[in-house]
Amino acid sequence: MRDLDENTCISIVVPCFNEEDAICETNRQLVAAAEKTGFQFELVYVEDGSTDATATLLTDLQRTDGRIRVVQLSRNFGHQVAITAGLEHASGDAVVLIDADLQDPPDLIAELVAHWIDGWDVVYGVRTERNGETLFKTQTAKLFYRFINALSSTPVPLDAGDFRLMDRKVVNAVLSMPERDRFLRGMIAWVGFRQIPVYYQRSARFAGTTKYPFKKMLHFAMDGVFSFSVVPLKLATYLGLISSFLALLGGLLAIMNRIWTNHWVIGWTSLFLAILFLGGVQLTCVGIIGEYVGRTYGEAKHRPLYFVQERLGFPDTSSREVHRQATRNSRP
Numbered sequence: 482m483r484d485l486d487e488n489t490c491i492s493i494v495v496p497c498f499n500e501e502d503a504i505c506e507t508n509r510q511l512v513a514a515a516e517k518t519g520f521q522f523e524l525v526y527v528e529d530g531s532t533d534a535t536a537t538l539l540t541d542l543q544r545t546d547g548r549i550r551v552v553q554l555s556r557n558f559g560h561q562v563a564i565t566a567g568l569e570h571a572s573g574d575a576v577v578l579i580d581a582d583l584q585d586p587p588d589l590i591a592e593l594v595a596h597w598i599d600g601w602d603v604v605y606g607v608r609t610e611r612n613g614e615t616l617f618k619t620q621t622a623k624l625f626y627r628f629i630n631a632l633s634s635t636p637v638p639l640d641a642g643d644f645r646l647m648d649r650k651v652v653n654a655v656l657s658m659p660e661r662d663r664f665l666r667g668m669i670a671w672v673g674f675r676q677i678p679v680y681y682q683r684s685a686r687f688a689g690t691t692k693y694p695f696k697k698m699l700h701f702a703m704d705g706v707f708s709f710s711v712v713p714l715k716l717a718t719y720l721g722l723i724s725s726f727l728a729l730l731g732g733l734l735a736i737m738n739r740i741w742t743n744h745w746v747i748g749w750t751s752l753f754l755a756i757l758f759l760g761g762v763q764l765t766c767v768g769i770i771g772e773y774v775g776r777t778y779g780e781a782k783h784r785p786l787y788f789v790q791e792r793l794g795f796p797d798t799s800s801r802e803v804h805r806q807a808t809r810n811s812r813p
Contacts, residue, residue, distance in 0.1 A: 482598065482599060482600055483597070483598050483599075483600060485520070485574075485598065487521075488521070489520045489521065489574050490520065490521040490522060490523065490572065490573040490574055491515060491518055491520050491521070491522040491523075491573050491574070491575050491576075491577065491594060492522070492523050492525055492571035492572060492573030492575070492576045492577070493511055493515060493522065493523070493524050493525065493576075493577045493579060493590070494525045494527065494564060494567030494568060494571055494576055494577065494578050494579075495507070495511070495524065495525065495526050495527065495567070495579055495580070495581050496527045496529055496560055496563035496564050496567060496580065496581065497526055497527060497528050497529060497531065497535050497539065497563075497581045498529040498530070498531050498535070498557060498560070498563070499531045499532060499533045499535060500531070500533075500535050500581040500582065501531075501533040501534040501535045501538060503581060503582055503583060504526075504535055504538050504539065504542075504581055505538060505542070506583065507581045507582075507583055507587075508524065508542050508549070510583065510587040510588075511524055511579070511587050511590075512524070512546070512548075513587070514587035514588055514589075514590045514591065515590065517590075517591045518590065518591055518594045520594070522548060522573070523548050523549075523550055523571070523572065523573060524546075524548060524549045524550065525550045525552065525567045525570055525571050526539050526542075526549065526550065526551050526552070526567075526581075527552045527554065527563040527564070527566050527567040527570075528551060528552065528553040528554065529554050529557050529558060529559070529560070529562075529563040530554055530555070530556040530557030530558070531557075536553055539551045539553075539793075540793060543793045543794045547794065548794075549793075549794055550570065550792070550793065550794040550795055551791075551792065551793040551794060552566055552567065552570050552789060552792055553789065553790045553791040553792070553793075554566060554787050554788065554789060554790060555787070555788040555789065555790040556788075558786065558787045560643075561663040561664070561665055562663065562786050562787050563787075564578060564643060564665055565656070565663060565665070565786055565787075566786070566787050566789070568652055568655065568656055569656060570792070570795070571652070573649070574648070574649050575594070575597050575646055575647065575648055575649065576646070576647050576649070576652050577590055577593060577594075577645070577646045578643050578644060578645055578646075578647075579644050580643070580644070584683050585606060585642070585644040585681075585683065586681060589606065589644075589679065589681055590646075592604075592679055593606075593645070593646035593679060594646065596646075596677055596679065597646055597648065600675065601675050601676065601677045602647070602648040602650065602651050602674035602675045602676065603645060603646070603647050603648070603651055603669060603674055603675070603676040603677070604645060604646040604676075604677055604678075604679055605638055605641045605644070605645035605646075605666075605669075605676065605677075605678055605679070606641060606642065606644040606645060606678070606679055606680075606681055607638060607639070607640050607641050607678045607679065607680050607681070608640050608641070608642065608681065608682070608683045609640075609680050609681065609682055610682040610683060636670065637666060637667050637670050638666075638670065638676075638678060641666060641678065642666065643665060643666060645669070647669065648674070650674070651669065651672060651674050654672040654674075655668055655669060655672060658672075661784075661786065663786075713769045713772070713773075716769070720762045720765065720766060
């Protein structure tokens with residue numbers, strides 16, 4: 482049981498990208514859910530370079546409620562970076578992550594907070610059903626979690642998204658990890674601490690369209706695999722060894738056939754297929770190595786994760802302070 486008082490604050494971080502149709506309803510439900518916790522709270526909206534009216538609507542909401550904070554990024558940096566920006570700007574004793582599309586129920590926040598009060602450091606949501614999503618997306622999501630757990634030494638909770646509550650010490654631990662290709666649900670699992678799941682049914686989107694088409698889903702899956710496992714590199718080594726063994730075995734068979742039968746091995750088709758097989762293995766191995774090298778190159782440049790265009794609702798919103806803090810917080 483945590484020793485909390487009336488000054489305890491809960492931060493709710495909400496990454497937003499082209500959510501003009503949902504953001505007002507999202508804010509209404511989040512405010513109502515946060516008030517039920519009985520603690521002070523702040524809503525930290527991260528406007529991730531939207532091309533619709535999301536930024537304008539967030540500005541209007543902030544003007545009417547001093548508990549709302551808005552971090553407007555200079556362009557679209559992606560969902561995981563937007564969450565990171567929200568974590569860096571959140572000041573609460575605990576931080577809740579939730580998307581703006583209302584697929585994850587705001588009413589569950591009170592239950593997350595109750596587990597946090599009981600002493601848990603991370604309370605993460607696990608989806609028992611995924612309403613409004615295609616069969617392809619639900620099945621590939623299930624396969625992805627099981628695939629990454631088979632490769633990684635750090636177990637990632639099955640069917641869990643970014644919807645969760647984290648204690649301040651967990652937030653600080655995650656923010657101390659400066660990598661650019663961020664897979665936050667894996668990073669949070671990696672830091673450890675006391676974690677407990679909460680099960681819920683995921684709803685269909687309140688409005689708008691998904692911001693994770695197949696291409697982004699694939700890139701996100703690659704971030705998860707290459708950030709938390711070196712098994713692909715080992716696989717490249719194994720493929721090379723297997724190919725070498727098969728080539729050696731084929732050479733021995735050809736020599737034995739020539740000595741014992743006085744016939745040369747013939748067959749252009751088998752030779753052609755062997756060349757294609759070896760070429761495919763080599764290109765696959767080079768591609769796997771290239772993924773790791775490319776990510777190492779990105780880390781070596783030490784660029785900030787994001788830049789802030791404007792902050793609203795924070796104590797100091799001067800442009801110089803915004804640039805200084807965004808650069809400082811994003812630098813390894």
